[in-house]
Amino acid sequence: MGNILILNGSPRAPKSNSKRYAEIFSKSCKTGADSSNISKTNHAELCRKIGAYRNVLLVFPLYADGIPVTLLNFLKTLENTPPEGKPVISVLINCGFLEYEQNSVAVDMIRFFCQENGYPFGSVLKIGSGEAILDTPFRFFAVRKIKKLAASLDSGNPVSLQVTMPISPKMFVKASTNYWINYGKRYGVSQEEMNTMEIESQN
Ligand SMILES: Cc1cc2nc3c(=O)[nH]c(=O)nc-3n(C[C@H](O)[C@H](O)[C@H](O)COP(=O)(O)O)c2cc1C
Structure with a gap:
């Protein structure tokens, strides 16, 4: 079992950009990462599972300037059925627009959830142009930041990072x-x- 549990909160998780970002993260981290997609039917299982990890990385897209309903519904269940151990929660969010700042409100929503429910809040990576960047010559900008995010979860030193296409x-x-x-x-x-x-x- 790894040190980090990656939860993909995209409504189209199996075919998502979040999946691609999570895979790059997984390959970059040295302490081991396991991955699960959040679905309508696995909330109880995931709530039990996360208690066994030191870190949880939520990987999800920005939807209508907030968190997607797939993730929102999971957080509601987590609020009602918390695990015994509380891992550090970190965020890797991507949005369609160029400006990574668009993601800030969604990140605050997760930070607020952590404050209210007693989870330490860890690192953040906000990606702008998230639908496109991995298929452009600027891919390495995103990969470099994902590697920094992985290093921060490996070492336990929180960081706040951002990246977008330089156009x-x-x-x-x-x-x-x-x-x-x-x-x-x-x-x-x-x-x-x-x-x-x-x-x-x-x-
Ligand atoms: C219903 C919907 C709402 C979206 N809302 C936003 C938004 O408010 N701002 C933005 O920059 N991108 C928005 N996007 C774009 C997604 O964040 C972007 O396509 C992202 O790469 C999808 O990631 P995923 O494949 O992991 O789900 C939206 C996409 C959809 C389908």
Whole structure:
């Protein structure tokens, strides 16, 4: 068993960017890490499990400027059924927008949860351009910060880190617009269709 339990709080955990970030983290940490996805049905199991670890790393995306409901519901269960031992809780969050600061409110939500429920709060890594950065030449910026995060959990010295792509907002908007237009084309959806609410009913 490792020193760290990684919990993936993305609603699309098996295919998520959070999964990719968690895998890089796992490979980088020296004291060993185990991983689980948070699902609707495994809250009780995870609440028991986390008591056996010194560190828990929550890896999740920013959703509507806050924490995704998958993670929120798990925290509600954890509040009602706490484990005996309380691990240090750290955060690796990624958001779609360029600015990593967008993640700050979600991080505060976790910090507040920790304060209210008696968990020591550990390290933070906020990633901006999280949907894109791993598939660009700037990948190494993110990997370098994830390695620093892993080293901080290994050593028990908390850090607060952030990373994003070193490009202008204008360039980011241009590149991401092209990305989504081409993505739509692959599935036979035009830009005009993507600009309407009807896109929601196509799933
Ligand atoms: C429903 C929804 C809401 C989102 N809200 C935000 C947001 O408020 N700000 C932001 O920067 N990105 C937002 N995003 C983008 C995600 O944070 C981004 O795509 C992230 O990489 C998803 O990570 P995951 O694959 O681990 O779930 C949102 C995505 C979805 C699907």
